[in-house]
Amino acid sequence: AAGVAAVPLFRSLAPDRDRRVRPPGALDEKAFLARCIRCGECMKVCPNNALQASFAEAGIEGLWTPVLAARIEHLKRQGRNAFFEIQLPRAAISMKQGAGRLIRDETDRGVLMVCDPRLVGKPYGRRIWQSLPPMRRTREIADVEAFFAG
Numbered sequence: 001a002a003g004v005a006a007v008p009l010f011r012s013l014a015p016d017r018d019r020r021v022r023p024p025g026a027l028d029e030k031a032f033l034a035r036c037i038r039c040g041e042c043m044k045v046c047p048n049n050a051l052q053a054s055f056a057e058a059g060i061e062g063l064w065t066p067v068l069a070a071r072i073e074h075l076k077r078q079g080r081n082a083f084f085e086i087q088l089p090r091a092a093i094s095m096k097q098g099a100g101r102l103i104r105d106e107t108d109r110g111v112l113m114v115c116d117p118r119l120v121g122k123p124y125g126r127r128i129w130q131s132l133p134p135m136r137r138t139r140e141i142a143d144v145e146a147f148f149a150g
Contacts, residue, residue, distance in 0.1 A: 022067060036065045088124055092131040099132050111144055 026032050043051045043066055051066040072082040095114075102110040112135070119125035120139075129137075138144065 022065075033062055033065065038063070038065055040066075042066050084124070088127060092128045095128050096131050096133075099135075103133070103135075109147075111147060113144075 022029070022032055027035065040053065043053060050070075054062050054065050054067040071086060075082040075085060099112050102108070102112055112132075119128055
């Protein structure tokens with residue numbers, strides 16, 4: 001009988017119950033919780049990693065069900081800068097991974113061409129450049145042609 005009494009207690013303690021966002025096309029909360037098998041497959045295939053497993057925010061009965069993680073909005077509500085805390089680090093990681101796929105060891109050669117002027121024209125561009133391994137930089141096509149010729 002203690003378990004039966006605990007579920008309504010946990011359900012009432014679930015914070016932000018009305019602000020939870022479920023995956024697109026989800027049923028109403030009660031039907032969703034009854035049908036979700038908590039396998040995590042929807043979170044694995046989510047292309048932008050927006051679906052995350054819920055923990056305390058869905059109460060005990062919603063444990064490990066998917067919720068839409070609106071991290072950027074959450075940081076904005078806290079007065080924090082989501083661009084510098086989420087988007088810029090992700091951009092730097094993506095750029096570093098791209099360079100790593102091009103140059104795998106010291107004998108590899110390649111050209112990493114970045115066509116976004118913000119990387120040299122905006123102050124935050126320096127943070128992205130600093131995340132890359134040391135490499136020669138140019139804005140001159142003649143230098144690139146010479147690289148490929150030589």
